[in-house]
Amino acid sequence: xxxxxxYRDVSMTFGRGASAVQxxxxxxxxxxxxxxxxxxGPSGCGKSTLLHITAGLLRPSTGEVLLDGKPxxxxxxxxxxxxxxxxLFPWKTVWDNIEFGLRINGVDRADRSERVAKYIRxxxxxxxxxxxxxxxxxxxxxxxxxxxxxxxxxxxxLMDEPFAALDAQNRTLMQEELVRIWSEQxxxxxxxxxxxxxxxxxxxxxxxxxxxxxxxxxxxDVNAATGPGHWRDRPLNxxxxxxxxxxxxxxxxxxxxxxxxxxxxx
Amino acid sequence: MTATxxxxxxxxxxxxxxxxxxxxxxxxxxxxxSPFVLPSPGDVLGGLARVSRGYMGSTLLDHLIASMSVMLSxxxxxxxxxxxxxxxxxxxxxxxxxFGPLVAVLRPIPPPAWIPLAILxxxxxxxxRTFIVFVAALVPVLVNSYVGVREVPQNVIAAxxxxxxxxxxxxxxxxxxxxxxxxxxxxRISVGVAWATIVAAELVVAERGFGFLIMSGYxxxxxxxxxxxxxxxxxxxxxxxxAFLLVExxxxxxxxxxxxxx
Ligand SMILES: Nc1ncnc2c1ncn2[C@@H]1O[C@H](COP(=O)(O)OP(=O)(O)OP(=O)(O)O)[C@@H](O)[C@H]1O
Ligand SMILES: [Mg+2]
Numbered sequence: 001x002x003x004x005x006x007y008r009d010v011s012m013t014f015g016r017g018a019s020a021v022q023x024x025x026x027x028x029x030x031x032x033x034x035x036x037x038x039x040x041g042p043s044g045c046g047k048s049t050l051l052h053i054t055a056g057l058l059r060p061s062t063g064e065v066l067l068d069g070k071p072x073x074x075x076x077x078x079x080x081x082x083x084x085x086x087x088l089f090p091w092k093t094v095w096d097n098i099e100f101g102l103r104i105n106g107v108d109r110a111d112r113s114e115r116v117a118k119y120i121r122x123x124x125x126x127x128x129x130x131x132x133x134x135x136x137x138x139x140x141x142x143x144x145x146x147x148x149x150x151x152x153x154x155x156x157x158l159m160d161e162p163f164a165a166l167d168a169q170n171r172t173l174m175q176e177e178l179v180r181i182w183s184e185q186x187x188x189x190x191x192x193x194x195x196x197x198x199x200x201x202x203x204x205x206x207x208x209x210x211x212x213x214x215x216x217x218x219x220x221d222v223n224a225a226t227g228p229g230h231w232r233d234r235p236l237n238x239x240x241x242x243x244x245x246x247x248x249x250x251x252x253x254x255x256x257x258x259x260x261x262x263x264x265x266x
Numbered sequence: 267m268t269a270t271x272x273x274x275x276x277x278x279x280x281x282x283x284x285x286x287x288x289x290x291x292x293x294x295x296x297x298x299x300s301p302f303v304l305p306s307p308g309d310v311l312g313g314l315a316r317v318s319r320g321y322m323g324s325t326l327l328d329h330l331i332a333s334m335s336v337m338l339s340x341x342x343x344x345x346x347x348x349x350x351x352x353x354x355x356x357x358x359x360x361x362x363x364x365f366g367p368l369v370a371v372l373r374p375i376p377p378p379a380w381i382p383l384a385i386l387x388x389x390x391x392x393x394x395r396t397f398i399v400f401v402a403a404l405v406p407v408l409v410n411s412y413v414g415v416r417e418v419p420q421n422v423i424a425a426x427x428x429x430x431x432x433x434x435x436x437x438x439x440x441x442x443x444x445x446x447x448x449x450x451x452x453x454r455i456s457v458g459v460a461w462a463t464i465v466a467a468e469l470v471v472a473e474r475g476f477g478f479l480i481m482s483g484y485x486x487x488x489x490x491x492x493x494x495x496x497x498x499x500x501x502x503x504x505x506x507x508x509a510f511l512l513v514e515x516x517x518x519x520x521x522x523x524x525x526x527x528x
Binding site for chain 2: 086105134152
């Protein structure tokens with residue numbers, strides 16, 4: 001599997017002098033072409049920073065990010081980003097939110113309508129086209145955010161705890177929906193979560209980051225454990241009780257916890 | 267209609283009626299205060315009638331046109347300059363550094379303090395009064411435009427950038443609509459300030475207008491003209507505020523408080 005994203009010595013320091021905060025220490029890594037990569041790690045270890053650098057919203061202090069061999073120099077629709085919440089355009093309807101990226105990139109009207117309609121259907125938003133974000137539940141709003149990203153057919157889908165604000169049932173529904181859409185429209189996914197179960201359920205590989213200044217501490221290959229027929233292709237309820245799933249979940253959790261506890265000792 | 271809704275309507279109305287009754291009792295019925303100090307409701311109505319037939323050579327419409335035209339031109343000027351300047355200061359650091367200190371120095375000056383300077387610069391005609399209104403109305407609309415743009419959530423801007431928005435699209439299609447509710451509030455405050463300021467300016471220099479009307483009542487010892495003029499000023503001010511709220515609610519439908527069923 002060829003790499004679509006490559007990190008070369010990427011590090012990030014905010015501020016200067018005495019108030020400088022190093023958020024990320026030199027990180028080298030590659031993400032597969034259509035890989036589903038989950039990132040877990042203690043709070044403040046630089047996960048969001050890494051995601052924003054990948055999106056081109058932040059310039060790293062050192063190193064570079066390559067997307068299909070070309071350095072990332074700024075944000076763009078090939079690198080879609082889904083936030084935890086509050087990133088929809090509240091003055092636009094559901095339809096106009098999803099259409100926005102296509103419109104400003106000069107996609108013609110007929111093509112736009114067709115694509116927006118398709119993703120509204122895929123994300124189960126039919127009937128809510130003319131609603132404003134305020135009129136939707138948190139889960140529905142995240143569906144709109146997903147549709148708004150997927151409609152751009154990005155090479156990379158960057159997700160920063162997108163389901164963290166949802167209740168358990170909605171979270172599970174959204175995970176299944178994400179997998180369904182993603183299986184139709186493969187892209188590299190970089191997904192940050194605090195929920196270890198979510199990480200193990202969705203990932204091809206789970207990356208555990210060390211405490212701040214974070215870097216990649218451990219890479220856990222979930223595919224090797226599941227064999228053919230990935231866990232994410234079945235309902236979470238069915239796989240959650242499998243011994244291998246639980247074993248992996250423990251392993252990831254222990255790895256994260258050791259970072260948090262050493263942090264407290266320090 | 268729920269009980270709370272009825273209460274919300276009945277209590278203020280009752281209070282208003284009681285207040286009017288007390289006024290009537292103190293002046294007409296019991297004659298507790300002299301009509302030179304506080305005219306009775308009947309006197310004020312009489313005063314209003316006199317004004318509407320024409321007072322000091324101007325009809326009510328003349329006064330209205332005199333006050334409104336100055337207010338609206340000063341307000342319009344404040345919008346044309348205040349909104350672009352506030353937005354530009356918030357969006358371009360260089361513009362902020364250029365104009366920020368000037369705004370910080372001029373902002374605390376109360377609008378009426380500009381009246382003498384305005385007369386010196388522009389005379390006592392239309393342009394002098396327009397300038398005073400402009401200076402007064404500029405501040406809220408400028409400050410709110412600035413704050414509105416500054417408070418656009420970073421997530422929203424970042425989301426637009428990752429979708430491919432360039433600077434122009436970002437400003438016109440994302441930042442401005444996102445800041446619109448705060449800018450609108452600034453405009454509404456500005457209208458109120460402009461109205462208060464034009465009346466103050468007319469107290470000092472004018473040959474018609476509502477400020478002039480009140481001042482004439484004062485000079486001629488006609489308390490009912492003063493009180494009548496004040497009532498008209500209050501009514502027009504309240505009407506403009508309501509009109510603004512209605513426009514705001516229409517234009518910013520997406521921002522309506524509890525709107526699950528628009
Ligand atoms: N713009 C910024 N300026 C200064 N410091 C920043 C900035 N953004 C992040 N940081 C700091 O960098 C560190 C890493 O932040 P980051 O948001 O990447 O962590 P995170 O792993 O996403 O944490 P969480 O799990 O809580 O979301 C933190 O200490 C944070 O305070
Ligand atoms: Mg984060």
